[in-house]
Amino acid sequence: MQARVLTALAGISFLLILIGFGRPWHLFSIFIFIVTVGALCEYFFIAFPDRWKERVLGIFFGVVISLPMVLDPFLPEPGLFLAGVIVAAFSVYLFFGEGLEERYQHLACTVLGVVYIGYLFPHFALIYRAPKGVEWVFFILLVVMAGDTAGYFMGMALGRRKLYPEVSPGKTIVGAVSSLVASILAGLLGARFLLFHMSWLEVVLLSMILSLLGQLGDLFESWIKRVFSVKDSGRLLPGHGGLLDRLDSLIFPAVFTTYYVRLLHP
Numbered sequence: 001m002q003a004r005v006l007t008a009l010a011g012i013s014f015l016l017i018l019i020g021f022g023r024p025w026h027l028f029s030i031f032i033f034i035v036t037v038g039a040l041c042e043y044f045f046i047a048f049p050d051r052w053k054e055r056v057l058g059i060f061f062g063v064v065i066s067l068p069m070v071l072d073p074f075l076p077e078p079g080l081f082l083a084g085v086i087v088a089a090f091s092v093y094l095f096f097g098e099g100l101e102e103r104y105q106h107l108a109c110t111v112l113g114v115v116y117i118g119y120l121f122p123h124f125a126l127i128y129r130a131p132k133g134v135e136w137v138f139f140i141l142l143v144v145m146a147g148d149t150a151g152y153f154m155g156m157a158l159g160r161r162k163l164y165p166e167v168s169p170g171k172t173i174v175g176a177v178s179s180l181v182a183s184i185l186a187g188l189l190g191a192r193f194l195l196f197h198m199s200w201l202e203v204v205l206l207s208m209i210l211s212l213l214g215q216l217g218d219l220f221e222s223w224i225k226r227v228f229s230v231k232d233s234g235r236l237l238p239g240h241g242g243l244l245d246r247l248d249s250l251i252f253p254a255v256f257t258t259y260y261v262r263l264l265h266p
Helices: 001-022 027-047 050-073 078-094 100-120 123-128 133-158 173-193 201-225 244-266
Strands: 162-164 167-173
Touching: 001 027, 001 133, 027 050, 027 100, 027 123, 027 133, 027 201, 027 244, 050 078, 050 100, 050 123, 078 100, 078 173, 100 244, 123 133, 123 244, 133 167, 133 173, 133 244, 162 173, 167 173, 167 201, 173 201
Parallel strands: none
Antiparallel strands: 162 167
């Protein structure tokens, strides 16, 4: 627990400085790219523990997809890279591997990894460059992290009935409800300082959606780990596991918020 708290405090302090003061030098986008590469490495070492060629290929595809997300507007539309990489992966795995069924399974694992991490997570860089991007990034982190923290401690203290034991044995219904309530309260508080132009009803609904998406993202990453029989995605963060273990609840909210902002708050 001590390692978990100290790592969280150090990470939050670092993010506050990076997000608040890194915009003129594109430091946040660079940071997102570095974290994306690290998370890709974690995923492909889990998916292909004994196959270095598949690992290298997957990481390469993921990096190529992420580049236009973090370097935009200096590179073409990200969708062009996404389509090109998927076609390339389909073509490569048509001939790359031993048996037909094995190639198909490896292709599925590769495409999932490059889209999930290489394409979805870098949406944080897109939000950051949007109008009021700094405020939106802070809002997402506040809502999701508050929910994560409340869900963890309340679930550990009071949780009895499991939420989805097949995927995540540690998650409880009490933890999920506590996470939702804490996210809404954090959203209402944060919006007063960050997004004061929004109505309280919009803030409540948005915070609720982000909380639910964060919990779904957490379960999704747990599903991946259960499939490959690993407890943590890595060991980089003491008390927390790997990068993916910390990013899982942020990826889906980042994607939703990117297009929510573009549609309703351009």
